[in-house]
Amino acid sequence: MPAVKLRLATTADAEAIRAIYNHEVLHSFATFDLVPRTLEDQYDWITHRSGAFSAIVAVDGPTVVGFGSLSPYKERAAYRTSVEDSVYVATGQQGRGIGKLIVLELLNVARASGFHAVFARISGPSDASRALHASCGFELVGIEREIGRKFSRWLDVAVMETLL
Numbered sequence: 001m002p003a004v005k006l007r008l009a010t011t012a013d014a015e016a017i018r019a020i021y022n023h024e025v026l027h028s029f030a031t032f033d034l035v036p037r038t039l040e041d042q043y044d045w046i047t048h049r050s051g052a053f054s055a056i057v058a059v060d061g062p063t064v065v066g067f068g069s070l071s072p073y074k075e076r077a078a079y080r081t082s083v084e085d086s087v088y089v090a091t092g093q094q095g096r097g098i099g100k101l102i103v104l105e106l107l108n109v110a111r112a113s114g115f116h117a118v119f120a121r122i123s124g125p126s127d128a129s130r131a132l133h134a135s136c137g138f139e140l141v142g143i144e145r146e147i148g149r150k151f152s153r154w155l156d157v158a159v160m161e162t163l164l
Contacts (some may be wrong), residue, residue: 007054016064018042020090029124034147052113058098065093068102081116103136111164120160138162
């Protein structure tokens with residue numbers, strides 16, 4: 001495992017999280033966001049996350065090298081026992097086991113919080129993210145065909161799930 005530690009994100013991490021996320025917004029299919037977040041947006045995102053939905057960061061020394069969070073899966077009451085994970089690792093830090101460390105911690109948080117199902121919605125051609133989630137016990141449960149459009153390209157979303 002990498003010499004990386006996990007902790008709750010604070011507003012002091014906003015710029016580092018924003019840099020990681022905005023790189024994905026501008027250069028990958030990892031998110032369907034098309035507009036980079038402002039620093040104010042990122043502060044707002046962090047301050048509105050708490051409990052099971054708190055953001056966590058992976059740090060290597062003082063440097064944030066990844067982050068993750070859980071979000072409600074759907075709005076309707078019957079879905080309240082299900083959550084969706086989000087995991088991002090900084091460019092140049094992939095392949096060190098950081099993503100797996102984050103996903104496993106999110107699964108621990110979900111389990112401790114009483115959730116039953118965790119979903120990963122993986123956009124575009126992201127074999128690495130699908131492999132990461134599979135290595136953490138997720139199974140492919142469906143493909144949403146051409147559900148989004150980014151960089152002038154129609155994109156599928158792979159839906160993966162694990163039961164706790």
